[in-house]
Amino acid sequence: MEKNKNLTGGCICGQVKYTITEKPLFTQACHCKDCKIITGSSYVINSSVLDNTLIIEGEVSSTELKAGSGATSRAFFCNKCGAYIYTDYASAVGRLTVRTKTLNNSENFPPQVHIFTKDKDPWLNLADDVICFEKMYDPKKTWPEESLKRYGEYLKNNNK
Numbered sequence: 001m002e003k004n005k006n007l008t009g010g011c012i013c014g015q016v017k018y019t020i021t022e023k024p025l026f027t028q029a030c031h032c033k034d035c036k037i038i039t040g041s042s043y044v045i046n047s048s049v050l051d052n053t054l055i056i057e058g059e060v061s062s063t064e065l066k067a068g069s070g071a072t073s074r075a076f077f078c079n080k081c082g083a084y085i086y087t088d089y090a091s092a093v094g095r096l097t098v099r100t101k102t103l104n105n106s107e108n109f110p111p112q113v114h115i116f117t118k119d120k121d122p123w124l125n126l127a128d129d130v131i132c133f134e135k136m137y138d139p140k141k142t143w144p145e146e147s148l149k150r151y152g153e154y155l156k157n158n159n160k
């Protein structure tokens, strides 16, 4: 498996640092109302990684969140500065969702799709070649073949 030593990131104050030992499976922007509130902005960018590839150094605190759909997740923050580092979605078996902009080289991971664009701010214009979904999408039809294969093998090999 290809390793990438450049996949590092962290919080604002420097207390939390992390490494992702394999490139993310998928990166997406979400325009839903919850993401607006939690970021204080128009959308969030998240990168999905295998749960054994995220190595956190430093102290994080966490809180359970519940989406409008009833889906639960646990959000993890730096204990000191409160930067939101990653999320563990109950529905995303074997994966963790890193906040892409906490990566040191986040510009290398532009969103591959934008989701919940039904809630997109009307003054925000996305380029014509951006792939948009009104709500959610089917990863099997949307993720690159390599990511689906890597994720599928990981679930199988770890009985998840």
Ligand SMILES: [Zn+2]
Binding pocket: 011, 012, 013, 014, 015, 016, 078, 079, 080, 081, 082, 083
């Ligand atoms: Zn911090």
Ligand SMILES: [Zn+2]
Binding pocket: 030, 031, 032, 033, 034, 035, 036, 116
């Ligand atoms: Zn969202």
